Amino acid sequence: xxxxxxxxxxxxxxxxxxxxxxxxxxxxxxxxxxxxxxxxxxxxxxxxxxxxxxxxxxxxxxxxxxxxxxxxxxxxxxxxxxxxxxxxxxxxxxxxxxxxxxxxxxxxxxxxxxxxxxxxxxxxxxxxxxxxxxxxxxxxxxxxxxxxxxxxxxxxxxxxxxxxxxxxxxxxxxxxxxxxxxxxxxxxxxxxxxxxxxxxxxxxxxxxxxxxxxxxxxxxxxxxxxxxxxxxxxxxxxxxxxxxxxxxxxxxxxxxxxxxxxxxxxxxxxxxxxxxxxxxxxxxxxxxxxxxxxxxxxxxxxxxx
Amino acid sequence: xxxxxxxxxxxxxxxxxxxxxxxxxxxxxxxxxxxxxxxxxxxxxxxxxxxxxxxxxxxxxxxxxxxxxxxxxxxxxxxxxxxxxxxxxxxxxxxxxxxxxxxxxxxxxxxxxxxxxxxxxxxxxxxxxxxxxxxxxxxxxxxxxxxxxxxxxxxxxxxxxxxxxxxxxxxxxxxxxxxxxxxxxxxxxxxxxxxxxxxxxxxxxxxxxxxxxxxxxxxxxxxxxxxxxxxxxxxxxxxxxxxxxxxxxxxxxx
Numbered sequence: 001x002x003x004x005x006x007x008x009x010x011x012x013x014x015x016x017x018x019x020x021x022x023x024x025x026x027x028x029x030x031x032x033x034x035x036x037x038x039x040x041x042x043x044x045x046x047x048x049x050x051x052x053x054x055x056x057x058x059x060x061x062x063x064x065x066x067x068x069x070x071x072x073x074x075x076x077x078x079x080x081x082x083x084x085x086x087x088x089x090x091x092x093x094x095x096x097x098x099x100x101x102x103x104x105x106x107x108x109x110x111x112x113x114x115x116x117x118x119x120x121x122x123x124x125x126x127x128x129x130x131x132x133x134x135x136x137x138x139x140x141x142x143x144x145x146x147x148x149x150x151x152x153x154x155x156x157x158x159x160x161x162x163x164x165x166x167x168x169x170x171x172x173x174x175x176x177x178x179x180x181x182x183x184x185x186x187x188x189x190x191x192x193x194x195x196x197x198x199x200x201x202x203x204x205x206x207x208x209x210x211x212x213x214x215x216x217x218x219x220x221x222x223x224x225x226x227x228x229x230x231x232x233x234x235x236x237x238x239x240x241x242x243x244x245x246x247x248x249x250x251x252x253x254x255x256x257x258x259x260x261x262x263x264x265x266x267x268x269x270x271x272x273x274x275x276x277x278x279x280x281x282x283x284x285x286x287x288x289x290x291x292x293x294x295x296x297x298x299x300x301x302x303x304x305x
Numbered sequence: 306x307x308x309x310x311x312x313x314x315x316x317x318x319x320x321x322x323x324x325x326x327x328x329x330x331x332x333x334x335x336x337x338x339x340x341x342x343x344x345x346x347x348x349x350x351x352x353x354x355x356x357x358x359x360x361x362x363x364x365x366x367x368x369x370x371x372x373x374x375x376x377x378x379x380x381x382x383x384x385x386x387x388x389x390x391x392x393x394x395x396x397x398x399x400x401x402x403x404x405x406x407x408x409x410x411x412x413x414x415x416x417x418x419x420x421x422x423x424x425x426x427x428x429x430x431x432x433x434x435x436x437x438x439x440x441x442x443x444x445x446x447x448x449x450x451x452x453x454x455x456x457x458x459x460x461x462x463x464x465x466x467x468x469x470x471x472x473x474x475x476x477x478x479x480x481x482x483x484x485x486x487x488x489x490x491x492x493x494x495x496x497x498x499x500x501x502x503x504x505x506x507x508x509x510x511x512x513x514x515x516x517x518x519x520x521x522x523x524x525x526x527x528x529x530x531x532x533x534x535x536x537x538x539x540x541x542x543x544x545x546x547x548x549x550x551x552x553x554x555x556x557x558x559x
Contacts, residue, residue, distance in 0.1 A: 014559065057392045060557040077394045085392035091384045093314065095321055107310035108393040152389060162392075 010065035040206030084153035094138035109156035240282035315407025332365035374456025375468035448514035479511030
């Protein structure tokens, strides 16, 4: 797969305070994003995710390091023709209607003017805003703003889309809609760079992730390589069995009513538990094997740092 | 095309600014007030109306340029609309030029509106309108072009309040610097004169755009003065715009 974004040894620091004191934000970031993947850029608040994005988009200039988009400098106009960007908590010109807004952004790109109208209609339909085409942005809800922001990021039919916390502040339905759009972008062959701290979303849709902590990439690679598929614990919810019968088969937690949640750490003990339930004519309500999650990996990486 | 798109968007934004209409209202009141002043004056009333009217156009035009110009770039950074704009394939200088031209278009329309009010007042009193009247207004617009560039330069690195103060200082110094020129001419030769002359050359002389006296007293405007003032305005504006672009080119948008 071709590399569409390459970041090498990126450093950035800012001077803050009345007596300027240098604060390192990025400390040697290196990563690669391959064509056609959804790349999750994960990190706690203040880790440097947005700063990395700003460097890539040319909004701030790195102290050191190299950034290439499609093999060209990130500051070149040819590279910018191929990218789209949705910032975190977007604010747009609220006196424009959705159509006027997209038309304005379309004029800033090399998009063919004769296709402008069709492109705007398609995008509004894609993000579910065709009913608000002539509504001023000041009357938009937070979720609608996020959707129109996504539409402006796609106005030039980019091959690489940068999304900074696109699911932040959305209700579950809104999050699902945006997630669906992101997956559709991948199906259309676009590459998505998704910066977020919402682990659940990243885990659901990303092919590869990089975990950023205090300006360092502490872990990166395909999700299935990073997260161990070995079962760490099996959670069994049972009823009709006395606590004393379970012995040392696992850790017991009381659940609703006479239900007991049993955490079994050794795989070989699961059969013994099930055997016991059969003998005592008890009941199994659920049996869930828990593998390592992205959250475990993330929390581990942050703690280690 | 990209510059034009930004200019038109800036125009749409600027004409929604309420402060513009407040200033337009006060400018209209001042122009009409000149009629009252004329009633209290002994002599040629047309001169008073023309003098006060042109001064109102210049002052309120400058206030509009400063009040809106200083927030122009800052607002885009503060509200982070700039992030999505600069992620599109546009150069930073194109963004600045677009913003500048959009505000100039707004100021042009405001100046035209004030001129129409002024002309109605003059024509109601059957006073003659000469060609020099329009030349004076053309130079007021040239002055506004320069003041807008200055306001935008400050807006590139400072907050709106500070930028407004700096720009107002530029306007005041620009209209008082002729005093320094008079001083330089009367000084004996020497180091102090050279330093004073250097300062006069560096600070702006906005009186180069003031043709009120010629209009009021029906004096001819020599072609040499016309060309000199035009070139002065053009070069000074281009210089300030270039400075703004240099400041903006390497700025980090945190």
